[in-house]
Amino acid sequence: MGQSRPLHKSTPGDVESDPSTAELLAELREYLRPDPPAIGLPPQVFTSPRLYEAERARIFGSSWIMVAHRDQLANPGDYLALDIAGEPVMVTRGEDGRLHGMSPICRHRMMPLVESGAGSAKDFTCPYHLWRYHLDGTLAGATHMRGNPDFDPAACRLPGFAVAEWHGLVFVNLDAGAAPLDGWMADVEGDLANYRLDEMVQVVSWTEEWKCNWKIAVENGHENYHAIGFHPNTVKPLMTGGIDMEVRADSTLMTRLLTRTEVPMETSVLPLTDEEKKILFSFRLFPCSSVATFGESVAWISLIPLSLDRTEVRGGTLMPAAALEGADVEAIRKQTEAFTGVINAEDRRGLEAVQRTVGSRFIQRGHLSPKEPGLLAFYRNLAFALTEADPA
Template sequence: MAQGDRSSALDQLRHAASLGIDEAVSLPPRCYRDPAIYELEQREIFGRDWIHIGRACDISEPGDYLAADLPGAAVMAVRQKDGSIKVLSRVCRHRGALVASEGSGHSGVFSCPYHRWTYELDGRLRAAPTMEGNPAFKRENCALPEFRMEIWQGFIFVTLSADAAPLGAALAPLSVMIDKYDIGDWRSAFSVEDVWDTNWKVAFENACESYHHIGFHQHSLDPIWPGLTTQPGKGDEAFNFHVVPSIPDFRYREVEGVTLDDGAMSHFFICGIYPSLTLVLAGPSTIWFSFEPLSVDRVRVRAGQLNPAAYFDAPNLEEMVAGDRAMLVGILEEDKVGCLGVQQGLSMADAASGPLSPLERPIAEFVRYLARRLAA
């Protein structure tokens, strides 16, 4: 993309963000398909903002870790011996090999597979064979770098920026809204992962609005949570949200010890946390969706279900988890197919920004977030 073309796309983004909510339009199609815009996002969004990398309950024991890749950084969240969590680099300080593989695991120490430099759980260098023969070697200068992290409602976030404002403060208004659910200590029932051939913003936007229930999910979600009943709320700079009421007389199954009002026990409360995490609070269950860009038209989609401790005491737990998992996998497959079609359409020469429905207020607010990060 030529510099002039990118400037034109960013001008269109600024214009879209400047419109009132009642006359909002979607992002310029070029924002979903151009490698130069993608590279700008990697630098200005994923290289600077708070990025979700996992759930604290999934690394419960000292030595448990979750690995993740950010622009220019391979990181891992590691449970420490004192119960705290640190986010460390996975790059050996010797010659750059990775000391932990992708995904999750457990280790008492982190040992580089190349020359067996070995690190403590907190990143301090424990052993470096033969390095005492080099007078320039200083063990204390060879610890794995540590990155800023915060835990919000049990979710682990990391930022590569020293200047990012505290995450907890940015999400404080959202914390108040969902306080009654008390999801911070909820446990993971299951998680799934897939790669979609679509831009990450297509996937994230899709997860942030329920208007599309009438299309992608007309036989699955819409009969119980009708998309046309969506109630968008006024979001904040760090998040958007909306509520989807259920049909009359629907109610989630009860879980002992969980006390929620009738609305919370029947509707969806959906919030999109910028740039790439969406939560669906559904009574005694919360579904999360995380979107990791892999290229301009590929995204890794992770999703999982959280539940309070009493959920796991149910005598038919295995059956419940299998049913919940099957439902989520089915919904994700509907979204995957639909988002692929959206990406294909946005890649056409005649694609254009279109007017947004009032039910798509979260998308209009996301456009403004992108403009603040990319086109300020």
């Protein structure tokens, strides 16, 4: 007779009830030690549907995610729609000039109001039975509903999400009551002050889908070690001082990384110090958003899960508006687009190959190099979010 185990009713955030997930979490907790082991994540964290459900509930349900630059939402009516870990999300610029975040799912019978992408609209009409919503998510009208006394049009609106703009970068948080974004960004205000992000414009932007688990992409973004393998002719030549990434006073959710260059970078309009001209500075805001500087260019990138094994890569390159005055902007745009396109393709090809191995029975946790300290910062935040933090 086999031993019977009590049936355990589970919820999306209730991961302890699955013995294999509980084991994974126990291994993740090791990263919370003051002297964490320099070893990679257990491979099952990239394949476990239960762990992904926990990530959806405990991480993506309540984290600030960078989704755009304000240039993509410049005018009233501009909107963008995307998925954050399986949750449809829309951000609009309202008639009042303010940003609004909301669920784009019709309150009648679940029809999505818009497809993923971007556009401009005066309002949103549901394609199914033509209910209409304002740019701020309130109901503008519902056809043939007067006969239902229980339906209150004034109370009907799309559920709101939190949105915030930080120096032109637009963030959304599925938790409408989330703690303000500014608190998490305070540490990097000083680091980036001389880059004058408010005076930058977006020269190119991109949205791509990579067939890999989001953490495979985020890990990759926490180290330059891979420049020697994936980017020998693109990123590596920019690393004139080597590929080391130093962690600068790490704080909760925010990891600040820098790489020193041998050759100072040219600047024409930004008041960068001599020290800043020899630093590639970047930050990673847990779980998946980042900003990186290269002289007068600044890139933002977000690696947002679409499913367990697909990731949306959103990003853009910013430059000071003053540096573009009188320049051949179209030529700069084309050149930047071509360069970032090649780098993204190099990462994508490599990371999709890594994803193809994650189901192998013969993989094991790998030892990390001293050249990838940023990974341990990411692992610590991941472990904290999945094991300690209060689920939303």
